[in-house]
Amino acid sequence: EIVLTQSPTTMAASPGEKVTLTCRASSSVSYMHWYQQRSGASPKLWIYETSKLASGVPNRFSGSGSGTSYSLTINSMETEDAATYYCQQGSSYPLTFGSGTKLEIK
Amino acid sequence: QVQLKESGPGLVQPSQTLSLTCTVSGFSLTSYHVHWVRQPPGKGLEWMGVMWSDGDTSYNSALKSRLSISRDTSKSQVFLKMSSLQTEDTATYYCARERRDYFDYWGQGVMVTVSS
Numbered sequence: 607e608i609v610l611t612q613s614p615t616t617m618a619a620s621p622g623e624k625v626t627l628t629c630r631a632s633s634s635v636s637y638m639h640w641y642q643q644r645s646g647a648s649p650k651l652w653i654y655e656t657s658k659l660a661s662g663v664p665n666r667f668s669g670s671g672s673g674t675s676y677s678l679t680i681n682s683m684e685t686e687d688a689a690t691y692y693c694q695q696g697s698s699y700p701l702t703f704g705s706g707t708k709l710e711i712k
Numbered sequence: 713q714v715q716l717k718e719s720g721p722g723l724v725q726p727s728q729t730l731s732l733t734c735t736v737s738g739f740s741l742t743s744y745h746v747h748w749v750r751q752p753p754g755k756g757l758e759w760m761g762v763m764w765s766d767g768d769t770s771y772n773s774a775l776k777s778r779l780s781i782s783r784d785t786s787k788s789q790v791f792l793k794m795s796s797l798q799t800e801d802t803a804t805y806y807c808a809r810e811r812r813d814y815f816d817y818w819g820q821g822v823m824v825t826v827s828s
Binding site for chain 1: 747756757758759770772773774806812813814815816817818819820821
């Protein structure tokens, strides 16, 4: 099973601040996918295949990485970006998710 | 448009069997794979299993002995049955559509509490 480790677990950012969330895989994966989950809501596809933004995702978000190290970056934090972000690998079964990064607004 | 909606009991007694239904619209079960994912309160996401578009299934080995996924394509429904429920199975259960190994659409989820 591929274990995904996200860091940090929790963080707070000020409006306008640049934010980087990381996801490390225990084995190399082909792509990483990211989901945003707001409190009380279902996860939403946010970034797929490492760097492609899902429909409706603002272009202040970006994704990058390869092998075992991936990241999600917000160029300039906005209030609406406060949520929990999960990474997910689809390279091998069982599919696995990271434990999430809770991003709060300062 | 694409929609998935889970339904089932909100409360299940310990040792009993959970039965959930995922009703989909806007796509065909014979063209897309549908997965089940659960999330305990305040915790992360756990992949449970998948109904492949060809009707085959795969399960998380941690749950395999207790889990069964089936479907009725005529009703556009995917079913989850999990036996021998314990309090640790208390969670929100989601069904989600797969597109090229990621989940592009999710249901609203159904909260299931295991308690006597």
